[in-house]
Structure formats: structure tokens, C-alpha cells
Amino acid sequence: MTGGGPALHGADAAAPVGDHAQAARTTRSRAPRLRTVLSLGRVEASRLARSPLVLAGLLAGGVMVWLTIRSPEPLWWNDGWRIGFGQLVLGMAVLAAAQLAAGRARRNAMADLYASFPATAGTRTLAHMAGLAGVVPASLLLMGAAAAAVQLRAAIGAPGVAVLAGGLLLVIAAGAAGIAIGTRFPHPLAGVLGALALLLSSGQSHLPWAAGLWLYPWASFSDQLGSLPGPLAGYPPAGAHALELAGLAVLAGIVALAVTASRARARGGLAVAGIAAVAVICLAGALQLRPIPTPDLNHLVSEVADPASVQHCTTASRVRYCLYPGFGSLLPSLEAPVSAVLAHVPAQPAQRLTVRQVVSISFPDAVLTHGHPNREVSRWDARVQRAPGNRGAAPASAIYLPVGSWPADGGQLADARFDLALSAADWAVRIPLQASGSPTSQVFLQCVPLGQAREAVAIWLAILATHPPAGELQAGLGAAGGFAEVRHTLVPTWNYPGTGYVTPPGGGPQDTAAGYLLASAMTSLPEQEISHVLAGAWGRWLNWHTTDAQLAAALGIRMPSASSTVTLPSGKRISPAPGPGNAPQNPLCTS
Amino acid sequence: MTHGVRTVAVRADGLSRWYGTTRALEEADLALERGVTGLLGPNGAGKTTLLSILATVNEPDRGRVSVFGLDPRDVAERVEIRRRLGYLPQELGYHRHFTVAGFLDYVAILKEITDRRRRAEEVARVLAALGLERRARTRIRALSGGLRQRLGIAQALLGQPDLLILDEPTAGLDPEQRLRFRELLSDLPGDPVIVLSTHQADDIAAICPHVVVLLQGTVHFTGTPAELAATAAGRVWAAGERDARAHLSWRGGDNRWRHIGDHPPPGAELVAPTVEDGYLLLSHAAGA
Numbered sequence: 088m089t090g091g092g093p094a095l096h097g098a099d100a101a102a103p104v105g106d107h108a109q110a111a112r113t114t115r116s117r118a119p120r121l122r123t124v125l126s127l128g129r130v131e132a133s134r135l136a137r138s139p140l141v142l143a144g145l146l147a148g149g150v151m152v153w154l155t156i157r158s159p160e161p162l163w164w165n166d167g168w169r170i171g172f173g174q175l176v177l178g179m180a181v182l183a184a185a186q187l188a189a190g191r192a193r194r195n196a197m198a199d200l201y202a203s204f205p206a207t208a209g210t211r212t213l214a215h216m217a218g219l220a221g222v223v224p225a226s227l228l229l230m231g232a233a234a235a236a237v238q239l240r241a242a243i244g245a246p247g248v249a250v251l252a253g254g255l256l257l258v259i260a261a262g263a264a265g266i267a268i269g270t271r272f273p274h275p276l277a278g279v280l281g282a283l284a285l286l287l288s289s290g291q292s293h294l295p296w297a298a299g300l301w302l303y304p305w306a307s308f309s310d311q312l313g314s315l316p317g318p319l320a321g322y323p324p325a326g327a328h329a330l331e332l333a334g335l336a337v338l339a340g341i342v343a344l345a346v347t348a349s350r351a352r353a354r355g356g357l358a359v360a361g362i363a364a365v366a367v368i369c370l371a372g373a374l375q376l377r378p379i380p381t382p383d384l385n386h387l388v389s390e391v392a393d394p395a396s397v398q399h400c401t402t403a404s405r406v407r408y409c410l411y412p413g414f415g416s417l418l419p420s421l422e423a424p425v426s427a428v429l430a431h432v433p434a435q436p437a438q439r440l441t442v443r444q445v446v447s448i449s450f451p452d453a454v455l456t457h458g459h460p461n462r463e464v465s466r467w468d469a470r471v472q473r474a475p476g477n478r479g480a481a482p483a484s485a486i487y488l489p490v491g492s493w494p495a496d497g498g499q500l501a502d503a504r505f506d507l508a509l510s511a512a513d514w515a516v517r518i519p520l521q522a523s524g525s526p527t528s529q530v531f532l533q534c535v536p537l538g539q540a541r542e543a544v545a546i547w548l549a550i551l552a553t554h555p556p557a558g559e560l561q562a563g564l565g566a567a568g569g570f571a572e573v574r575h576t577l578v579p580t581w582n583y584p585g586t587g588y589v590t591p592p593g594g595g596p597q598d599t600a601a602g603y604l605l606a607s608a609m610t611s612l613p614e615q616e617i618s619h620v621l622a623g624a625w626g627r628w629l630n631w632h633t634t635d636a637q638l639a640a641a642l643g644i645r646m647p648s649a650s651s652t653v654t655l656p657s658g659k660r661i662s663p664a665p666g667p668g669n670a671p672q673n674p675l676c677t678s
Numbered sequence: 679m680t681h682g683v684r685t686v687a688v689r690a691d692g693l694s695r696w697y698g699t700t701r702a703l704e705e706a707d708l709a710l711e712r713g714v715t716g717l718l719g720p721n722g723a724g725k726t727t728l729l730s731i732l733a734t735v736n737e738p739d740r741g742r743v744s745v746f747g748l749d750p751r752d753v754a755e756r757v758e759i760r761r762r763l764g765y766l767p768q769e770l771g772y773h774r775h776f777t778v779a780g781f782l783d784y785v786a787i788l789k790e791i792t793d794r795r796r797r798a799e800e801v802a803r804v805l806a807a808l809g810l811e812r813r814a815r816t817r818i819r820a821l822s823g824g825l826r827q828r829l830g831i832a833q834a835l836l837g838q839p840d841l842l843i844l845d846e847p848t849a850g851l852d853p854e855q856r857l858r859f860r861e862l863l864s865d866l867p868g869d870p871v872i873v874l875s876t877h878q879a880d881d882i883a884a885i886c887p888h889v890v891v892l893l894q895g896t897v898h899f900t901g902t903p904a905e906l907a908a909t910a911a912g913r914v915w916a917a918g919e920r921d922a923r924a925h926l927s928w929r930g931g932d933n934r935w936r937h938i939g940d941h942p943p944p945g946a947e948l949v950a951p952t953v954e955d956g957y958l959l960l961s962h963a964a965g966a
Contacts, residue, residue: 122792130784196771200833202735203765204788205757211788350753 123206124213131218135184135262136225144180145225148173152233160493161237163244164318167251167325168310170233174254175289175305177229178261179282181222185262186278189215189269189343208347212270216340219262226258240495243413244318249325256332257305261285263339270346298457301328301375304335311448311455313491316390316397316411320383322455324375331371338364378458384467391446392470398444404429406511409443417493420500424508427552431614432515433622438484440514442507442589445475445487486510486520492588502585505553510589512548516541517629518596518676533597534676535573535580540628540638542602544621547609559584560607564600571597571673596676604647605635612642631677687712687871688732688841693741695727695895702727703738704895710871714863716886716903717875718957724895725875726768726845732873733765733843745841761790764839766830768846768875774819778810778829781818785833804832807862823850831859838867844874848881860885879954883907891957893964903953910951910959914938917946925962938962 135141152173156166187194189212192201201211230251237246261282268281289307300306301323310323341361348354390397390411400409401418404426408418421442429435450456450468475487486507494500514520518536536542550560563581570577581603609617620641627633639646688710695703703724719725730736731743734750746762748755773781782801791797805811808828813821821829827850834842848856856878863872863885876882882889883903891899891906899906916934920927921943930936937943938959 123787123790126787126792126794127784130787191773195773196769197773199730199733199735199767200765200770201788203733203760203763203767204785205760205790206788207757 120206120210120213123210124217127206127211127214128217128220131188131215132221135181135188135218135221138184140180140184140187141177141222141225144177144184145229147180148175148177148229149232151176152229153236156233156237156240157497158494158499159313160491161240161242161495162313162315162491163237163242163246164315165313165491166233166237166242167247168312168323170230170237170251171254171257171305172289172307173229173233174226174257175285175307177222177226178258178304179285181219181225181258182261182265182268182285183275183278183282185215185219185265186269186272186281187265187275188218189266190273190275190277191269193273194275208270209344209353212266212340212343212347215266215269216263216343219259219266222258222262223255226255230254241416242495243416247318247325249329250323253325253329253332254305256329256336260304260332260336260339263336263343267339267343267346270343298376298453300454302331302372304332311452314446314448314489315387316394316444316446316490317413319379319387321377321379324377327371327374331368331375334364334368334371338368376458379455381459381463384456384459387448388467388470391448392474394443394445394475400441405435405439407439407441407443409441411444411490414444414490420493420504421488421507424504424549424553425511428508428511428515428548431548431551431618433618433625436484436515436517440511441485442511443475443485443487445489447489484514484520486514486589488589494588499585499588501553501555502559502583503588505549505555505583506586506588508552509545509549509583509586510595512545512552513596515548516545517678518542518545519678520595532673533571533595535571535578535597535599535673536602536631536676537573537578537599538601538634538636539631539676540633540635541631542596542598543605543609543635543638544628546598546603546606547617550606550610551614555583555585557607560603563603571599573673573675575672597673601635601647605639605644608639608644608647609642612644617642631675685712686710687746688873689744690728690732691742693728693731693738693743695724695731695736695738701895703731706741706892706895706897708732708890708897709900710873711888712869712871713888714872714874714886715888715890716882717873717890717892718877718879718882719875719892720961723892725892727895728892729765729843729845729873729875730767732841733763733767734759735765735767759841761837762840764834764836764842766834766844766847768849770826770830772818772826772829774817776818777815778818778821779805779814781829782833782836786836789837791837800836804835807835808832809858824852824855827851828855831862835866838870840868840870842866842870842872842874844872846876847874848876848878856881879952879957883953889953891960893961898960898964899956906956906960907951907953908956910938910955912948913940913959914949914951914955915942915946916949917943919943919945921946926958 152170155169155172159165192198192211201208234246234251264281264285265278268277285304288303289305300310306323312322338361341357341364345354345357345361348357394411395409398409398411399415400407402408403422406422406425406429408421410417425440425442448471450471451464456464456467475485488507492503494503510520518541519534560583563583564579569580569582571580572578579600581598581600621628628638636646686709688708690706690708693703693706693708706724706728708728717725717729727736731738732745734756743750745759748759750756750759773784776784779801782804783797786797786800791800802811805814808831810825810828810832813825818826818829827847831844831847834844848859851859860881866872874886886903889899889901889903889906890897899909915937916930917937918934920935921937921939921941923941924937924939924943926939927935927937935943936949937946938955942948
């Protein structure tokens with residue numbers, strides 16, 4: 088042994104070659120394969136965790152989760168599954184990153200060097216699989232951040248552990264698929280194509296068989312989860328789906344190892360493991376395809392068709408709020424705009440107002456009802472059709488709030504509060520909330536309080552109660568407003584952009600541009616002055632014969648005139664001509 | 679031709695290898711002792727194929743290989759050979775996003791050096807040996823060709839291999855680095871078996887006690903550099919004019935023509951042959 092040898096260049100870089108020679112020789116590891124796998128797996132995990140692709144996927148996944156959960160009402164049974172979309176995006180990035188890692192040796196022309204190492208290709212593949220542990224923190228971080236965001240929005244219900252775990256397994260399965268692809272196809276494009284295939288699998292427009300929705304890695308948006316009044320067992324079948332994803336991850340790992348296995352015994356073992364994985368996937372698939380039990384669907388239909396049988400009702404300021412179990416936290420948010428409207432009404436109506444949650448799900452739904460006899464499905468459908476909130480028979484003093492429609496916060500909540508306040512105000516001034524029409528024909532027409540003083544009063548009350556931005560109110564005119572045909576006359580209408588959160592039976596009345604303009608003009612007057620005028624002849628102002636011009640005169644303001652032209656989004660202004668006469672006419676609100 | 683009484687560590691008997699219809703090796707025999715063996719041959723002679731077979735990366739179509747008495751056809755013995763092997767392929771790509779130290783650490787794990795502390799020591803040792811300490815944290819994509827070649831040599835030295843196979847290790851190295859490489863090989867502890875291929879006959883002469891000349895897939899010479907040079911004894915002349923009868927002739931730095939051939943040019947004087955002369959004469963004789 089020598090005391091040291093020179094470096095290849097530079098005296099300063101020179102260092103002993105043989106100082107540790109004997110030590111290294113005698114202590115050279117004869118590590119078992121497992122230790123090599125773990126050591127290599129640790130390196131791969133670290134590289135994967137720091138991969139720009141994975142970090143970008145984490146960011147994109149977070150954005151995706153936010154986009155999918157920010158609008159609808161926060162319901163855990165819906166949002167848990169939506170968080171999975173973020174995991175799907177992260178999974179795509181992990182797939183591409185894992186493919187790059189697994190194909191690294193071949194892509195970088197290092198296959199010959201790697202083949203000279205005692206660590207076999209199988210060992211390296213196992214290490215890549217172990218390295219997927221490196222993306223677990225990213226997935227957990229995404230899951231945790233998303234869950235915190237959902238919870239901060241006061242989500243109703245509780246997170247489903249199986250659904251959230253499914254998201255994690257999706258990321259791991261995607262990574263395993265990336266490794267399987269990378270061992271065969273080292274070109275980076277292969278990973279990109281794999282990620283795209285994963286993305287395409289999440290869309291359902293191409294699905295020939297809707298009942299198989301949950302069999303895809305992560306189904307998106309073709310479900311009615313966000314409309315349910317609570318979690319429904321087996322919808323989605325989260326546990327079985329997590330089992331399927333675990334099976335897919337194992338199968339992808341086996342496929343990756345099969346590429347490198349040369350010995351017959353190893354191939355035999357992999358074949359057996361592969362068959363077992365396929366069996367697990369098939370079992371999980373069969374479990375996911377099981378029909379939702381009839382008692383559970385019966386219960387759901389009962390909740391939909393007869394909400395009163397399960398809802399808890401609370402009375403506040405003479406208004407009943409009937410909510411499904413677990414939705415009690417909505418009460419303050421609902422009560423505030425309604426109470427604010429009623430507080431400004433000179434005289435309360437004799438009839439009580441009810442604000443009731445309803446469920447707007449549609450039957451038949453192949454995902455919900457597959458496996459059940461058509462007769463049974465038709466029976467459910469018929470019951471759902473008669474449910475409150477569906478157009479048709481409904482009490483005149485009810486405002487319906489579809490489950491899933493009430494926003495948690497932000498501008499949408501402000502819109503929803505105005506929407507509810509306007510419905511409450513319409514009810515308070517006795518504008519009929521329900522539309523006219525036939526439930527059998529499913530054609531309903533909103534009445535129009537054309538030229539009626541009470542319309543402006545209702546809008547003024549809603550504005551007073553919730554103070555929406557003037558710009559948004561104004562946006563309800565013009566192209567957004569449009570026209571309604573009443574008595575063969577085209578009437579410019581006003582549609583507040585942020586409507587649709589509550590559903591008066593039949594959709595409520597159709598407000599006119601003139602009514603809004605008068606209400607807007609009223610907001611420039613002192614509230615006490617208007618209240619005094621209204622209180623002095625409240626019964627008169629509620630009469631549908633009392634005109635808006637009379638109200639304007641009583642208030643001493645000039646009656647604003649509504650434009651008879653509409654500005655299209657393109658900027659073009661049009662003046663609609665009266666219809667041909669055979670189109671359905673909106674009725675006048677006459678009660 | 680076999681020299682010395684030392685034990686043969688690596689033996690190849692009758693190796694043949696075809697790539698489709700192209701013959702890379704034919705009935706090649708080889709016996710390597712401990713120490714440095716230089717493998718000389720023109721492009722396409724089969725050097726890389728031969729070295730890759732010795733490195734257990736490639737399998738011969740015919741023939742047998744024995745490395746330290748182990749048979750690479752047996753899976754367990756092949757792994758054992760690889761545990762004692764350091765290999766630098768001729769065309770080595772690199773993981774460009776790895777750092778120098780990160781790459782060496784990765785290779786060390788692939789060489790089953792799983793203990794972190796020992797791995798760190800081993801990486802530090804080869805970094806120092808190749809003068810790459812200051813580049814430890816540099817990404818490979820930022821290295822010059824010469825530095826990458828040194829990194830390739832460094833990875834081959836990881837784990838103190840008993841058999842070091844270096845396919846054109848001095849390609850891309852500047853003269854000073856080549857000299858330091860010679861020193862490095864000379865100072866390797868443990869008397870490993872080293873086989874390196876090169877086009878540089880002076881490298882062979884400088885550091886290889888043994889030399890093998892491979893021509894057209896067949897071993898044409900095995901011996902010492904002196905013996906290779908001696909094959910040209912009496913057939914190398916220096917003259918003032920070029921002689922068309924010479925197999926090879928070129929003008930030297932002293933402005934005189936150096937001729938290799940069987941017939942002395944007029945007025946020529948016989949000169950001492952070099953390893954290069956012997957190799958060129960062999961190549962010419964083989965029609966390579």
C-alpha cells in the first residue's frame with residue numbers, strides 16, 4: 088500500500104488515494120439487497136420530493152382543489168372527493184417524474200455502466216418503488232392544506248378517511264405506473280403521454296357505461312355528491328376504490344419488475360403476485376359496481392320528497408327555517424338577510440314564511456340507481472318529481488334553498504344573501520313567489536309585476552337589508568336583463584347577476600328594469616322618509632293595482648324610464664320586436 | 679504469449695460475439711494477471727465488446743470467461759464479480775442534473791456500499807484522487823468533457839475494485855491529466871487487475887506491464903510493451919527521403935522520414951523500435 092497518490096490535476100487537489108484503501112477493502116459492504124433498496128430508495132425519494140415536476144404538480148393540485156371547492160357549499164362528502172382532483176393533478180406530475188427517474192439510466196446512455204453494478208435492475212426498480220415514499224409528504228401536504236381550507240369554510244359533515252386515503256393511493260399508483268412506463272420507455276414523452284392518459288381517464292364524457300364511473304382512477308364532476316343532504320353509503324364507494332388503487336399500484340410495480348426479471352423463479356413469483364393484484368382489482372371493481380342498497384336509496388328519496396320528515400325547523404322573527412340535520416350552522420347566515428328585510432316592513436304578513444332546504448337531484452341517474460329494477464327507479468323518480476323545490480305545487484309562503492347552493496364566504500355569499508333577501512321581500516310585499524304552469528307539462532312561467540309599486544318596494548327592501556354593490560345591481564340591466572313578453576308587449580327586465588342561490592317555487596317573479604330603477608332612485612332618499620310614506624298606506628302599496636308611478640309621486644321623485652334597447656356583450660344595441668304572438672306570455676302578478 | 683509466474687486472474691477462452699452479421703470478436707483468448715494490461719487496437723477491433731464481456735455487461739455468443747475463478751453465466755457468481763468490479767464504459771452518459779458528489783454517492787449505493795459513513799468516506803476518497811473535491815457540489819451538466827471523464831474514472835474506483843476495466847480512460851484528458859492518470863493507476867493499492875483500452879501507445883508503454891493487441895476481433899499479440907516493440911526490431915529505419923516500399927512512413931520532428939517496412943531505404947539507418955512501431959506493424963500485417 089502506498090501512502091498516497093497524486094490527483095489528476097493540481098497539487099492542491101492532490102490527496103491520498105490509498106489512505107483508506109485497506110479499510111475500504113475490508114469493510115466493503117456486502118449488503119443484502121434490502122439495504123441497497125432502502126439506501127437507493129432514500130435517494131430516489133429525496134430526488135422525487137425535490138423534483139420541480141412534483142413541486143409544480145403540488146402547486147397545480149392545490150389550485151385545482153381550490154377551484155373545485157371554493158364555489159359550492161362546503162360539504163365534506165362532496166369536498167373530500169374534490170380534494171382527490173388535486174391529488175390527480177399531483178399524481179400526473181408524479182407519474183411523469185417517476186417515469187423520468189425510472190428511465191434515467193437508459194435515457195442518459197448509462198445502461199452499460201448500470202449493468203456492471205451488483206445492484207440489479209430489479210433492485211433499482213424496487214428502489215424506485217420505495218422512492219415513491221418521497222411523494223407521500225407532498226400528497227399529505229396537499230390533503231392537509233385542502234382539508235384545512237374546507238374546514239375553515241365551516242364544512243358540513245366530517246371528512247371521509249377512505250376518500251382522503253384514496254387520494255394518497257392515487258398519487259402512489261400514478262407514480263408506480265410512471266415507473267412501469269419508465270422501465271420500458273425511457274423517453275420523456277412516454278411520461279407525458281401517461282400523465283395525459285391519467286387526466287383523460289378522469290373525464291367522463293367518453294364513458295360508455297356510467298355505472299362504471301368509480302372504476303376510473305378518479306372520476307370527476309359526473310356525480311350528484313354536492314346535492315346530497317348527507318353522505319350516502321357507497322356513493323362513492325371510497326373504501327373499495329382505495330382498494331382498487333392499491334391493487335393498481337401493486338400491479339404497476341409488478342409490471343415494472345417483470346421487465347427486469349430474468350430468472351424463471353422470479354418471473355413465476357411475479358406472475359403469481361400479478362394474478363393476486365388483478366384479483367384484488369377485480370374484487371374492488373365488483374364492490375364498486377354493487378348497487379346502492381335499496382333501503383339507503385329509499386331513505387334518500389324520502390329525504391328529498393318529504394324533507395319535513397327529517398329536517399329540524401327553527402323559528403326566528405316569525406320565519407321558519409327548516410334545515411337538514413347537520414346544516415344548523417347555516418342558520419345565522421340565512422336569518423340575517425331575512426330578518427333585515429322584515430325589520431323594515433311596516434306590517435308583517437299574516438302568513439308565516441318558511442325557508443326550507445331542498446334537494447335538487449335528478450332521477451334516473453345511472454350511477455345512483457344502476458342495478459335496481461326500472462319499476463323501482465320510476466317510483467323513486469315520481470316521488471322526487473313531487474318534491475318541494477321542483478316546480479309545481481308549492482305553498483306561496485316558502486323559499487327553497489337547494490342543498491349545495493349556499494356559498495360559504497366571499498362575494499358569492501353576498502350575492503346569495505341579496506338573493507334570499509329579495510325573495511323574502513317579494514313575499515313580504517305579496518308578490519307571488521310561485522310560477523304558473525302545469526307540473527305535468529313542466530312548463531312554468533314567472534309572473535311579472537309590471538308597473539307595480541310593490542316591485543320597487545321589494546327591491547328597495549332587499550338593497551336596504553344587504554347593501555349589494557351598486558355596480559352589480561346596475562349590471563342586471565342591459566344584456567343581462569333582457570326582455571319578457573307580457574300581454575304582447577316586450578318589457579325590459581332586470582336580473583341581478585348573483586341570483587340562483589335560492590329557489591322560490593317556480594323561480595320567483597321576473598323583476599322589471601323599471602322596478603329596479605325606481606328602487607335604485609329610492610336608495611338616494613332618506614330611509615325614514617320612505618318608511619314613513621310606506622307605513623302611511625302599506626296596504627295600498629301592496630295592492631297590485633298601485634303603480635310605480637304613484638309610488639314615485641308619493642316619494643316626490645321623478646319616475647325613471649327604462650331603456651327599450653339591449654346592449655349585447657359585443658356592444659351592439661338592439662331593440663327587440665314583439666314576438667309573433669304564439670310564444671308563451673309571462674302573466675302579470677295579480678294577487 | 680504468457681509472461682511471469684503470477685496467477686491468471688481473468689481468463690477468456692474462445693470468445694466470439696456477433697452483432698447481426700457484423701463480427702465483433704472471433705475466438706479471442708485472453709489471460710489477465712494482476713497489474714495493468716493495455717488493450718490496443720484500431721476502431722472496430724472489438725475492444726469495447728471484449729471489455730464489456732469482461733465487465734459482465736455483455737455475453738459472448740461463444741466461449742467462456744472466468745473472473746477470479748467465478749463464472750459470469752451463474753447469476754450469483756456474476757453478482758459476486760460485479761461486487762469486485764470497477765468499470766468505465768467507452769461512451770458514458772451522465773445524469774446531468776446530479777451533482778458530482780451526488781452521482782458518486784448514487785453509484786456507491788449501486789455498488790452496495792450502503793453504510794452512510796463509509797460511503798461518504800469513499801466518495802471523498804475518489805473525489806480527492808481525481809482532484810474533484812472543489813467540484814463536489816457542481817452539477818454534472820456544468821462540467822467540461824475532461825472533468826466528466828475524470829468523474830467517470832472516479833466512479834470506477836469506488837469500492838476499491840479488484841478488477842478495473844477502463845475503456846479509453848484517457849480520452850478527453852489533457853497531457854497533464856494523462857500523466858496524473860498514469861500516476862493514479864500506479865498508486866492504486868491492493869494490486870488490482872486493471873485492463874484499459876487506448877489508442878495512445880505511449881500510455882501503454884508508460885504504465886502497462888502487459889499489452890494485448892486486438893485486431894479484427896482476434897487477439898494478435900499478448901506480451902510486454904518491450905516485446906511488442908521488439909516485433910518491429912530491424913524493420914524501422916530513419917532516412918532523409920521517403921521510400922515508397924515502406925509499409926508506413928512519416929516525417930518526424932527532426933525532419934527525417936521514419937519508415938516501417940521490410941526493406942531499408944537507401945542510406946537509411948536502423949533505429950530502435952517503439953511500442954507504436956510494433957503495433958503499427960502488427961496492424962499492417964493483419965490488414966487492419
